[in-house]
Amino acid sequence: MADKKVVIYTTPTCPWCHRAKEYLSKKGIPYTEYNVAADREKAKEMIDKSKQMGVPVIMVDNEIVVGFNQPKLDSLLGS
Amino acid sequence: MYELMIIGGGPSGIAATVYAARKRLKTVLISANIGGQINNTWGIENYLGYQFIEGPELISKFESQISQFPIDQRIGEKVSRVVKAQDGFEAVTESGRYQAQAVIIATGKSPRKLNVPGETELTGRGVTYCAICDGPVFAGRKVAVIGGGNSALEATLDMVKIAEHVSLVSLTDLTGDPVLIERLADAKNLTVYKQHQTLAIKGKDLVEGITLKDLKSGKEKALDVAGVFIEIGLVPNSALVKDLVKLNEHGEIIVSCACETSFPGVYAAGDVTNIPEKQIIIAAGEGAKAALQAHRYLRRLTA
Numbered sequence: 001m002a003d004k005k006v007v008i009y010t011t012p013t014c015p016w017c018h019r020a021k022e023y024l025s026k027k028g029i030p031y032t033e034y035n036v037a038a039d040r041e042k043a044k045e046m047i048d049k050s051k052q053m054g055v056p057v058i059m060v061d062n063e064i065v066v067g068f069n070q071p072k073l074d075s076l077l078g079s
Numbered sequence: 080m081y082e083l084m085i086i087g088g089g090p091s092g093i094a095a096t097v098y099a100a101r102k103r104l105k106t107v108l109i110s111a112n113i114g115g116q117i118n119n120t121w122g123i124e125n126y127l128g129y130q131f132i133e134g135p136e137l138i139s140k141f142e143s144q145i146s147q148f149p150i151d152q153r154i155g156e157k158v159s160r161v162v163k164a165q166d167g168f169e170a171v172t173e174s175g176r177y178q179a180q181a182v183i184i185a186t187g188k189s190p191r192k193l194n195v196p197g198e199t200e201l202t203g204r205g206v207t208y209c210a211i212c213d214g215p216v217f218a219g220r221k222v223a224v225i226g227g228g229n230s231a232l233e234a235t236l237d238m239v240k241i242a243e244h245v246s247l248v249s250l251t252d253l254t255g256d257p258v259l260i261e262r263l264a265d266a267k268n269l270t271v272y273k274q275h276q277t278l279a280i281k282g283k284d285l286v287e288g289i290t291l292k293d294l295k296s297g298k299e300k301a302l303d304v305a306g307v308f309i310e311i312g313l314v315p316n317s318a319l320v321k322d323l324v325k326l327n328e329h330g331e332i333i334v335s336c337a338c339e340t341s342f343p344g345v346y347a348a349g350d351v352t353n354i355p356e357k358q359i360i361i362a363a364g365e366g367a368k369a370a371l372q373a374h375r376y377l378r379r380l381t382a
Contacts (some may be wrong), residue, residue, distance in 0.1 A: 015211070019114075
């Protein structure tokens with residue numbers, strides 16, 4: 001089974017973003033994090049992809065999850 | 080059938096869970112999430128035992144603490160209503176029905192909505208109720224903060240550091256702490272609109288602006304903004320029991336100092352109740368009290 005590519009767009013003081021990262025770490029899932037507060041290009045990318053401006057935005061391959069939606073993440077990550 | 084249902088997984092529900100589990104009550108905790116309003120909180124400096132702890136870390140500790148107990152957890156489910164049932168009460172969620180002899184309502188509060196056109200459609204698309212989460216996304220942009228209390232003032236003070244310009248819009252005069260109001264004077268990129276009502280939020284896919292009404296002159300005004308931070312207070316999540324127990328004029332569940340509601344067997348704790356102060360540590364204390372009271376009630380039932 002191929003590993004899923006996980007990307008998370010965050011801001012530094014967003015509590016939900018932290019919980020999402022903790023959840024991914026606990027499951028042993030590697031992810032790439034983009035801090036949209038520091039990286040304007042990635043902020044624009046996040047807004048274009050998710051059609052909205054809230055964080056976190058989590059991409060599992062090409063699926064978009066807005067917010068720390070644990071049930072949806074569980075189903076996309078196959079657990 | 081459970082002995083006890085705890086509805087709500089914020090500090091009050093979690094404290095109730097710890098106490099109920101240690102009294103060996105057959106318990107189910109039903110909540111949309113663990114942490115409640117702490118999920119929208121970053122720096123906590125007044126919870127006992129910590130000079131400073133971040134919201135997510137405190138929630139992590141709560142989660143670990145209850146994971147050791149043999150209670151049932153239904154996290155991710157939201158109770159829409161609680162009704163009287165045979166030998167107790169029934170809670171209805173989108174995916175299940177749960178019965179218990181006693182129940183603790185610990186559902187906390189949610190951000191108050193402005194209830195203006197464009198608000199719902201543009202939530203997440205420039206409209207946000209969590210300045211601490213989403214603020215940095217609007218760096219270099221023009222934003223509006225709606226509200227006049229401490230939350231609005233704090234959001235404004237955070238945003239003037241990173242936004243191109245902040246418009247603070249308050250229905251009345253500013254009601255927050257004088258020390259915060261004083262600090263606004265230092266900001267060079269801030270316009271304060273007191274006695275202004277927000278009429279609508281405009282935008283197609285993302286927020287483009289807001290329209291305001293000057294309550295003194297009656298004139299309307301349009302502001303170009305990319306973000307709208309709504310910080311106008313909180314409302315209690317009491318709809319699930321509004322037909323079961325007495326609420327006060329603010330919609331809060333009326334409780335005795337023993338956490339009893341108007342219906343025997345139904346207890347309530349934390350921000351959803353009419354206790355005069357809403358703090359994490361107070362909510363935790365109330366949750367513990369409610370669980371101990373529920374335990375006494377259950378023992379009297381079987382005596």
